Amino acid sequence: MQEDSYMIIIPRDPAIIYDPKAFFVNMKQKENIVVEKAGFNEKRGVEIDLKIDDRPYRIWVSPTDIEIPRFVRLGHQFTEEELKQIDAVKKGLSVNMIYEGDCRQCYYDQLRLIDAMIPDKLAVLDCPSEKLLSGRWVELTARSSVMPAPKYLFTVQAISTETEEIWLHTHGLKRCGFYELEILYSTNESSNDHYHIIETFAYRMIEAKEPIKPGDAVFVAQLEKDLYLVVTAVPWKEALKYYPKATLGVEEDRGDEVHSEDTYVIMAYRSPQDEEDRHYTPVQVYDEPLKKNPMFYISTSETKRMSQLARERMDYMVKGFENKDNVVLAKIGVATDKNYWDESNEGSKREHIWFEVKEIQGDQITAVLTQEPYYVSGMKEGDVGHYTFDDVTDWLVFTKERRISPDDAYLL
Numbered sequence: 001m002q003e004d005s006y007m008i009i010i011p012r013d014p015a016i017i018y019d020p021k022a023f024f025v026n027m028k029q030k031e032n033i034v035v036e037k038a039g040f041n042e043k044r045g046v047e048i049d050l051k052i053d054d055r056p057y058r059i060w061v062s063p064t065d066i067e068i069p070r071f072v073r074l075g076h077q078f079t080e081e082e083l084k085q086i087d088a089v090k091k092g093l094s095v096n097m098i099y100e101g102d103c104r105q106c107y108y109d110q111l112r113l114i115d116a117m118i119p120d121k122l123a124v125l126d127c128p129s130e131k132l133l134s135g136r137w138v139e140l141t142a143r144s145s146v147m148p149a150p151k152y153l154f155t156v157q158a159i160s161t162e163t164e165e166i167w168l169h170t171h172g173l174k175r176c177g178f179y180e181l182e183i184l185y186s187t188n189e190s191s192n193d194h195y196h197i198i199e200t201f202a203y204r205m206i207e208a209k210e211p212i213k214p215g216d217a218v219f220v221a222q223l224e225k226d227l228y229l230v231v232t233a234v235p236w237k238e239a240l241k242y243y244p245k246a247t248l249g250v251e252e253d254r255g256d257e258v259h260s261e262d263t264y265v266i267m268a269y270r271s272p273q274d275e276e277d278r279h280y281t282p283v284q285v286y287d288e289p290l291k292k293n294p295m296f297y298i299s300t301s302e303t304k305r306m307s308q309l310a311r312e313r314m315d316y317m318v319k320g321f322e323n324k325d326n327v328v329l330a331k332i333g334v335a336t337d338k339n340y341w342d343e344s345n346e347g348s349k350r351e352h353i354w355f356e357v358k359e360i361q362g363d364q365i366t367a368v369l370t371q372e373p374y375y376v377s378g379m380k381e382g383d384v385g386h387y388t389f390d391d392v393t394d395w396l397v398f399t400k401e402r403r404i405s406p407d408d409a410y411l412l
Contacts, residue, residue, distance in 0.1 A: 008066060178211075233265070
């Protein structure tokens, strides 16, 4: 069952939420937003029909109490002062909409509408994904020409006990019209790898032209040269049979609709015959090869989006490099050997690998390769190369305090 995308703006000045004229005026200042009709819905508050870049939406807005549950994840870095200010605000403005079509575009447009309505905000509480988003990040994202990463549509929550057992499951995918994803019986040691399996599967769902149904085979990673991880979604009641020792994610933990309906466990197919027979295997059988630097699937469209964002915010990378206490990495798209090319997959012609930046002059980069390539012969870890900004598909700045990517470049 599809859920609404319900977000709450936490304004710096709460008085604005009681002045609808103010946020109507703010929206009308944006040339790409056209308010067509507004009225009052007794159950949902102010109902607004509008278009953003000619895409039609109906949203509902109303003042609401702000109660941030303890399990809500901080989606971004907040200072202690920012958290105090957020905690002091007791009323916010809810912005509710239903996603139809491309959920990535809908999410982006919802953030753009939120930024237009109340430009001066401390944070946004994204209720479906249970994330608290930085107001500065929302502003930077809404005013970018590049959509945010699909990971913002959902959160992977980890439930654990005093033992090492961890139950991983998503929140937020239902607003996209999808089912939620789980991995049962994870551990402290394996949970990070299992997180990447869930994230990659979720990305495949979000990007798919046709719905990925339970039982469908989904490629998520290359573990070794000739070893691939292919998984599927299995109803949680059926999956529990494969985990007799599980104490989390069992029937007793599923007393509400959130954790009992439209949620499926990721399990593996070890062969095409397994897929044909619907013979499932716990993903834990791949825990050892998952430790060996696997290559998780990233689509060509996502690589392109990341590249566009990295290049749009290249000035931030340069700024980070100017501080010599920082370490800067750049992901470079290097031409693969021709024998690996697949003419039906343009992405096969480039391997995107990490280099440490040693020098920047204009738009020229000198960098050292930090990993062994899979599909580029004649290159090895430690090799020095010269590249341009156009070759960069991602970057990271490591400060003494944190890691900063193009996504959270506002921290620089």
